[in-house]
Amino acid sequence: MAFLGTVRRGPALALAALLVLAAAAPAGLRAQTPEELEYQVKAAFLYNFTKFVEWPAEAFANERSPIVLCVAGEDRLGRSLEALVRGETVGGRSLVVDRAAGNYRACHLLFVGQSERERFSQVLDGVQGGDVLTVGEAPGFLEAGGLINFVMEKGKVRFAIHQAAAERSRLKISSKLMRLAINAREGAG
Amino acid sequence: MQALRDLPIRQKLVLIVGLATGGALLLASAGLVVSDLVRFRGEMVRDLTSLAEVIARNSTAALSFDDEAAAGETLSSLEASPPIDAAALYDEHGKRFASYVRKGKHAEFPGRPGPDGHLFAQGHLLLFRPVSLGGQRIGMVYLESNLEPMYDRLRVQAFTVFLVFCVSGAFAVLLSTRLQRLISRPILHLAAAAKAVSERRDYSIRAGKTSADELGLLVDAFNDMLGQIEARDLELQRAKEELEGRVAERTSELRQELGERRRAEQELAERNEELRQSNKELDDFAYIASHDLKEPLRGIHNFSVFLLEDYADKLDDEGRSKLETLTRLSRRMEALIDSLLHFSRVGRVDLAIDRVDLNEIVAEVLDSLDINRRELGVEVRIPRPLPAVRCDRARVGEIFYNLILNAMKYNDKAGKWVEIGWRGDRPPVFYVSDNGVGIPEKHLDSIFRIFKRLHGRDKFGGGTGAGLTIVKKIVERHNGKIWVESTPGDGAAFYFTLEKGA
Numbered sequence: 039m040a041f042l043g044t045v046r047r048g049p050a051l052a053l054a055a056l057l058v059l060a061a062a063a064p065a066g067l068r069a070q071t072p073e074e075l076e077y078q079v080k081a082a083f084l085y086n087f088t089k090f091v092e093w094p095a096e097a098f099a100n101e102r103s104p105i106v107l108c109v110a111g112e113d114r115l116g117r118s119l120e121a122l123v124r125g126e127t128v129g130g131r132s133l134v135v136d137r138a139a140g141n142y143r144a145c146h147l148l149f150v151g152q153s154e155r156e157r158f159s160q161v162l163d164g165v166q167g168g169d170v171l172t173v174g175e176a177p178g179f180l181e182a183g184g185l186i187n188f189v190m191e192k193g194k195v196r197f198a199i200h201q202a203a204a205e206r207s208r209l210k211i212s213s214k215l216m217r218l219a220i221n222a223r224e225g226a227g
Numbered sequence: 228m229q230a231l232r233d234l235p236i237r238q239k240l241v242l243i244v245g246l247a248t249g250g251a252l253l254l255a256s257a258g259l260v261v262s263d264l265v266r267f268r269g270e271m272v273r274d275l276t277s278l279a280e281v282i283a284r285n286s287t288a289a290l291s292f293d294d295e296a297a298a299g300e301t302l303s304s305l306e307a308s309p310p311i312d313a314a315a316l317y318d319e320h321g322k323r324f325a326s327y328v329r330k331g332k333h334a335e336f337p338g339r340p341g342p343d344g345h346l347f348a349q350g351h352l353l354l355f356r357p358v359s360l361g362g363q364r365i366g367m368v369y370l371e372s373n374l375e376p377m378y379d380r381l382r383v384q385a386f387t388v389f390l391v392f393c394v395s396g397a398f399a400v401l402l403s404t405r406l407q408r409l410i411s412r413p414i415l416h417l418a419a420a421a422k423a424v425s426e427r428r429d430y431s432i433r434a435g436k437t438s439a440d441e442l443g444l445l446v447d448a449f450n451d452m453l454g455q456i457e458a459r460d461l462e463l464q465r466a467k468e469e470l471e472g473r474v475a476e477r478t479s480e481l482r483q484e485l486g487e488r489r490r491a492e493q494e495l496a497e498r499n500e501e502l503r504q505s506n507k508e509l510d511d512f513a514y515i516a517s518h519d520l521k522e523p524l525r526g527i528h529n530f531s532v533f534l535l536e537d538y539a540d541k542l543d544d545e546g547r548s549k550l551e552t553l554t555r556l557s558r559r560m561e562a563l564i565d566s567l568l569h570f571s572r573v574g575r576v577d578l579a580i581d582r583v584d585l586n587e588i589v590a591e592v593l594d595s596l597d598i599n600r601r602e603l604g605v606e607v608r609i610p611r612p613l614p615a616v617r618c619d620r621a622r623v624g625e626i627f628y629n630l631i632l633n634a635m636k637y638n639d640k641a642g643k644w645v646e647i648g649w650r651g652d653r654p655p656v657f658y659v660s661d662n663g664v665g666i667p668e669k670h671l672d673s674i675f676r677i678f679k680r681l682h683g684r685d686k687f688g689g690g691t692g693a694g695l696t697i698v699k700k701i702v703e704r705h706n707g708k709i710w711v712e713s714t715p716g717d718g719a720a721f722y723f724t725l726e727k728g729a
Binding site: 079083086089090127128129194195196197212214215217218 | 285287288289291292293294297360361
């Protein structure tokens with residue numbers, strides 16, 4: 039894990055490093071499958087989402103409470119997410135990864151893996167009414183009530199945002215993030 | 228520079244004011260423009276920095292989510308900012324992530340982002356700003372702005388300055404044209420007055436004074452000077468007139484004098500002529516008279532002699548005595564007439580001038596006087612030989628004869644002597660001196676008068692009294708002079724020259 043040292047310096051850098059690795063994976067190094075790379079990018083994106091989203095104050099116990107990142111379903115992110123958020127703070131809050139949360143309502147960001155595609159509504163219903171940024175990676179996630187959904191576009195990780203749901207929630211998603219959503223760019227609003 | 232120096236003072240003043248104003252204006256304008264440009268540059272940098280800030284802020288998401296398209300879109304929003312020629316976003320590794328080049332422009336992006344800051348280079352303003360997110364640097368924005376706004380500004384400024392320059396320059400020239408009169412007018416007046424004075428020589432002209440400054444002082448001084456010159460001129464004129472008057476007066480006086488003198492000279496000449504004429508007439512008369520008188524005189528003498536010889540016995544002693552007296556008187560009368568004739572001849576007959584050795588003449592004279600010398604017992608002295616001179620030999624012999632004879636005769640001393648000598652003056656002065664009775668001073672002037680005798684008829688041998696008169700006449704005919712010095716009782720000395728004296 040030679041690049042891990044650099045990862046510490048920042049998520050953007052980490053992302054860039056990942057992209058560099060993805061673009062020209064050196065043959066002699068430990069082989070990284072496209073899938074591994076994809077999940078490394080997704081982990082970076084998840085971390086970066088926290089910077090463009092504001093949670094209501096009630097979502098935290100106090101001013102210093104950490105932002106809790108949860109993963110539902112089969113965890114393909116590996117340890118990369120933990121590596122990314124370790125020691126980092128966003129808006130004065132540290133970040134923690136919770137992979138075994140019983141109740142997702144206590145999460146601030148919930149990544150719903152592909153394995154959960156059959157039970158989207160069940161997971162999403164569980165966090166209904168909570169201030170949870172739900173991120174999926176399977177088609178139909180937004181239709182099921184998710185806020186952000188990863189999409190692969192020309193081999194690159196992109197995302198779509200359910201704008202109406204986002205507006206309904208108490209989360210404030212930065213317009214900058216909104217602009218990057220593929221559905222926003224395609225004129226979906 | 229000379230041309231400038233020779234400009235009329237009026238134009239010089241306008242030019243000076245114009246140049247000074249223009250120079251100051253130009254400097255001030257240049258200063259303003261430069262400071263404005265400096266300020267404007269600062270503003271440009273600030274504006275570009277703000278723009279870069281906006282781009283950076285708007286690019287955080289695109290950088291975070293590796294969205295080149297979004298980043299490109301953000302950059303292309305710079306289309307609305309005309310001076311931006313090119314822009315780029317670099318990721319945290321310094322790799323160019325997205326870029327923008329304005330249509331029609333060409334840009335070469337730096338391979339790696341520079342440090343945070345700006346740089347004016349190649350007619351562009353280059354600026355790097357970091358892109359930060361949550362306190363972390365996630366990339367760099369690069370903006371490349373052309374300097375068109377500055378050039379526009381410069382053009383506007385230049386135009387404004389030009390306009391201000393023209394307007395204020397015109398104003399300055401207009402103003403100085405009016406104000407220069409303050410200085411130039413008194414000077415021009417002064418110059419005109421000076422010119423008029425020198426041209427017309429009229430020192431009563433005065434320059435007009437218009438101000439109380441240095442020019443006024445100059446005018447005063449000039450007028451004062453003119454006043455002095457005028458006074459002096461008047462004085463000079465007066466002196467000149469006076470002098471002229473005096474000269475005219477003196478000239479007329481002189482002319483009058485000259486006329487008088489000429490008249491006098493003419494009169495004198497006339498009188499001279501008259502005198503010469505009457506002299507000649509007198510000479511002629513004397514000659515004729517004496518010549519004609521001799522004839523009857525000889526008759527009287529002859530008949531008185533006949534009477535004495537033939538009728539002596541018929542007369543008593545008294546009668547004979549009276550006849551003898553008659554004879555003697557007639558003889559004397561004849562001698563007088565002969566002397567007169569001789570004198571007259573000496574005056575009329577031309578001289579026979581030749582070179583003559585005076586020693587010979589004196590020797591001859593002494594020969595003929597040898598009897599007298601022996602009778603009277605006189606010693607003759609000739610201290611040194613006499614010179615030879617040009618003269619009438621016979622006449623000069625007469626001079627020596629008369630003088631030596633006189634010297635021998637009029638002496639009553641025991642040891643008588645006569646000295647004949649000369650002084651080598653120019654002309655030479657001859658003399659005949661003696662130790663005789665001398666001549667009383669009162670007679671010194673009259674001894675040369677004809678028939679003047681100082682002594683009794685028979686004393687010192689008698690004589691007609693014409694000798695010295697004839698001597699004087701001969702000397703004068705030689706253009707010489709004769710004079711006498713004497714101490715009565717001790718002797719006399721006769722001096723004469725035979726040519727015109729100096």
